[in-house]
Amino acid sequence: FTQNEVAPHMQKWDAEHIFPVEMFTKTAALGFGAIYCKEEHGGSGLSRLDASLIFEAIATGCVTSSAYLSIHNMCAWMIDSTGTEEQRAKWLPQLAPMSRLASYCLTEPGSGSDAAALKTTAKSDGNDYVLNGSKAFISGAGATDLYLVMCRTGADGPKGISCVMVEKDTPGLSFGKIERKLGWNAQPTREVVFENCRVPKSNRLGPEGSGFGLAMRGLNGGRVNIASCSLGAAHASLLAAREYMTVRKQFGKQLAEFQALQFQLAEMAAQLVSSRLLVRQAAQSLDSGDPGAPAVCALAKLHATEQCFDVCNRALQLFGGYGYLLDFPVQQYLRDSRVNCILEGTNQVMRMLVARDIIGRLGDA
Template sequence: MTTSPAKAVERQLPSEEARELLGLTRDLVQRELLPRAAEDEAAGRFPREVFRTLGDAGLLSLPYEERHGGGDQPYEVYLQVLEELASGWLAVGLGVSVHTLSCHALATFGTDEQRGRWLPGMLSGEQLGAYCLSEPQSGSDAAALRTRADLDGDEYVVNGTKAWITHGGRADFYSALVRTGEEGARGISCLLVPGTQTGLSAAPPEQKMGMKSSPTAQLHFDGARVSRDRLIGTEGQGFQIALAALDSGRLGIAACAIGVAQAALDLAVDYARTRRQFGRPIADFQGLSFMLADMATQIEAGRSLYLSAARRRDAGLAFSKEAAMAKLFCTDAAMRVATDAVQVLGGYGYTQDFPAERFMREAKVLQIVEGTNQIQRLVIGRHLTKS
């Protein structure tokens, strides 16, 4: 069963262009995402052509500069587009967030020559990116990564394994964090690796409880020789690049989480209006209406939180703490709302005839990716207590 059409959320947008952009996104969700999301998720089919459609519509390049093919949109607008996409199909919304994250290193730390050479193709929609930070033994402890890149003439020889890579084996390029120097954060650098790189291979995709249409796989570097001109920033700057990207990426996850939560709420409200027990709709029972009210309140609070952090980013203010707060709150809220949606639907919520169980499985991963919520609490606590 496909999700019923999402209800249009009332939004305060900064321009008429932004309003048109949200309208275009909603139209694409209705035409391209909702009719196929459930079936493709069940079959584990990766919707590569959907990303080309979004690229043609300009939705893969929104927060980047127009001179490189970007949309020149503030993060406040970009994140609301992500929310709309995720409300229709999380694999697509999260995929756009990951692609945007994978472009961040080049767009922010690359030279003018590098940006002019590679960024237009990355933002056009013809290419899809992936972000390579985690490894089998280093997830939250990113500074412990072991994948090495040793300079040999004009090439880096890369050896090691990356893990939990969204679009792994399907991406056209990878922003890969590698070790070029000493142990710890100061020995990490960033390479822009082509998806067709000799010596690069992908393991079979992970078998996940949700997000089955989004491939997640390990990547193996076996003597891959990456041209030195694909070093982004300077040697040893990779950890700084990674942290800067993750602050922005966490806002993307927060927006996706609210999209999933909104879809779950819409489903629960529609069901509660039409399901009758004891001669009346179950929405009339106070216990259930209170549950719906709490779900809606958590969504509005989460949306306000991620938008507030986005406006700080757009204003050039520090937003690392606020990004961690948004990621923490929004993903925890999505898990609660999706679980409550299953409860509202009762036995039907536990079946695959309705998407409530899929929302619940999808919401779980958002509490884990791009820094677990325990790590977010650690980040927030450090900001509060540092002198």
């Protein structure tokens, strides 16, 4: 599927800033719109491990598209795992075939890493909430249909946050300009603005005050998925570099004959394979309900996104000057995987989570 439907278009989608909605509906036909949701309402009932394989495979053809697909899947799972029967029956049959797309709205202009400090309010008014505030950097914004918005229904801090679903055509919902970015050009990133945006309380996911916990549970899987996209980028870059090294000649020899460059390939393979093992372990820790899963997911995201970015960078170097040209896709893998070290919690935040877990285990055997 990736070879036929994704990879041939990745450079065009990047250059022309095309959000490939048609391709997404084709992935949904394969069951990739709600991969790890229950089958009851159209989910595929697969595991996190399966999802990791899928996101990696699609990312070999386009990191950005696979990353959006992973965000959509994270939102679908949040509804499937937490929604009422009515919410699940309404939304999953639309999200699974990707006839409607979802966005995850946590970050705000004033709160990124310190996400629990968010300021968007949802004031109670009879059977409704009235939302005011804005969300920054929202993937898919403007092109998607359903916004899972973390907003303040109570006091300061994480316990005052709820998750409310806002449909695109709701009065009071609007979007900022499309951000200009280093990569991820095949999906729009925009601010999402709420001005007296009224939504029924029945759109709240889970009890009042449970939104931050839900957002974090979503991100545990999201981090495995984003790390899987980095695996795809590194895998494709490594293969491209290998091929180039057998074609390009300097000093009368193929590049592949220089031992210094062979060693590069070996080191890149070690970076990729160690990342893959860790990402798969994190996926399995979610599948098995391991209470230590959040730290393993953070560790996997930290390691894989940094190592795989380095693999892309080393591959670019092996292409010499050609690696810097837009004609060769390796620079796009590099650009598109760079943000994976920043979003769904920066890698500094991943270090905080891992360190907190290590210190918290002081005294354990």
